Amino acid sequence: MKSTTELRVMRRLGIAACCATTLFGSLAVTTPAGAATTIAGKQAEAAALRAQIDRESMHVGALADQYNGARVALEDAQAEVATAQAAVDATVAKRKELKATLARRAASLYRGSGSRTPFSEVDPGNMAKTARIAQYGDVTAARDNRLIDEVKRAETRLAAQRAAADTARANAAQQADSAGAAYREASAADRSLRSRLSQIDAETKKLIEQQRAEAARAEAARIAASQRQAAAQRAAIEAARRNGTPPPTTPRSTGTSGSDGQTTTTTVSPALTGNPFGPPPAVSSRAAEVVAYARAQLGKPYSFATSGPTTFDCSGLTKAAWGSVGVRLPHYSAAQAVLFSKIAFNDLQPGDLVLFYSDLHHVGIYIGGGMMIHAPQTGDVVKISSAWRSNFQWGVRPS
The missing domain is CATH 3.90.1720.10 (endopeptidase domain like (from Nostoc punctiforme))
Incomplete structure (x- = not known):
């Protein structure tokens, strides 16, 4: 049967260990298969990573809390060990002191020591008194033996408590080590996720800049082509306008013989090529x-x-x-x-x-x-x- 100390420490560690194992087991770095090469693909990968980071950040925080709990439990277990050891040491010292006292009493009783003892006033010649002394010695010896037995039992019990405290401390140390390892590994995974996200953001920015540069080049080429077309259209319009303006002319005479034999002059105006849209308003x-x-x-x-x-x-x-x-x-x-x-x-x-x-x-x-x-x-x-x-x-x- 486990001692109260061991059970208390183990209960304190139980939830922390369970939570740490569960949370750590769920933490894994997952990234979309393949490397996205388009802006949309990079943005989708970044969004997935951000969602995963949000989820795993809570797990990392919980693992950190469980690790702290395991450390506190270990400190408590170490304190329990120290307390149990102090009790054992005190009992051992008490047992040793009791044995020394009994040894001195026995020596005084049976060797007739001259030191002042409860028996020093007894008259050796008085048999009745001697009998009472013997009886008192037996009673005292029996009582002292019971005290010694109680001390031994206490010593045994405290030694068991110390052993239980040692076991609890060992378990607490193991749990603290496991929780610490889980937290450190989860933290490393979280850093890896964030590093990957930073890399994707940088790649996305580069792709966007490349796309903008390509669009700017295409836009410049399109504008240049449109401007050339517009210039050609304007030149054609101006040429059409110039062609539609009649040049200065000199009347052309045709000689005909009139009835009086004189020559008459007929002015013939040249045909005009007019602007089909009329003169510019x-x-x-x-x-x-x-x-x-x-x-x-x-x-x-x-x-x-x-x-x-x-x-x-x-x-x-x-x-x-x-x-x-x-x-x-x-x-x-x-x-x-x-x-x-x-x-x-x-x-x-x-x-x-x-x-x-x-x-x-x-x-x-x-x-x-x-x-x-x-x-x-x-x-x-x-x-x-x-x-x-x-x-x-x-x-x-x-x-």
Whole structure:
């Protein structure tokens, strides 16, 4: 049967040992199979690691607490051992002292020592007294023997308690060692998880930077191509305008004989190659600023629901262009279409808004010559295009 001391220490250690074993058994470094090479893959791996770190951090904290409990239990067990040993030492000393006292008493009784003892006053010649002395000696001896036996039993009992305390201390030391090892291993695993997470975060950042650099290069190439296209379109428009202006001419005479024999001169005007869109209309200074703003955005990407400064959708471009001269427009082509009086195609002037399709879902900025600047659609850029007369609904002139 285990002693009270041993049971108390073992109970104190039991829960800690059980919890430490359970928690440590559940702790393992798990990472997704294979190395993720995409940003999404890295982010998913990082999210999984963060979730695992959150879970395992609680386990590590619990293991630390259990390790502390095991250390306290070990300290208590060591104190129990010291107490038991002190009791054993005291009992042994008491037994030795009792034996020494009995030895001195026996020597005084049987050797007739001259030292003053309870028997020194007895008259040796008095037989009755001698008998009583003998009887007293027997009683005293029996009592002393019982005391010695009790001390021996106490000594045996205390020795057993000391042994139990030693066993409890050994168990406590083993549990503390196990709990400490579990905590250290869990801490190392936690550090490994966090180190891996830091590595993944760094790899993700590098991939994002590479992606941005590639996107920037592609964007620069796309803008350059769009600007070249826009420049070519502008050059073509200017060439068309120049070709549509008649050069100075000298009247050409044709001689005919009149009835009076005189020659008459008939002036023949050369055929004119006119501009199919009519002469360029006069442009207000404010409308010219709107067109200039729109030209400055050529090549910038289309992006839904944006109005600059780096990306635009169709109504976002018209809103920003007219906003640059202080006219506020809603970011909605159908709403822009009904804010001002309608204008027919042949009456359009540069800076006017041109609306398309029956539901008015597209709008551009007229720049003259049957051309417009607009932000067409996803994947495209702000550019110059022919005004789509077949889909044209009407124009408006913001004011």
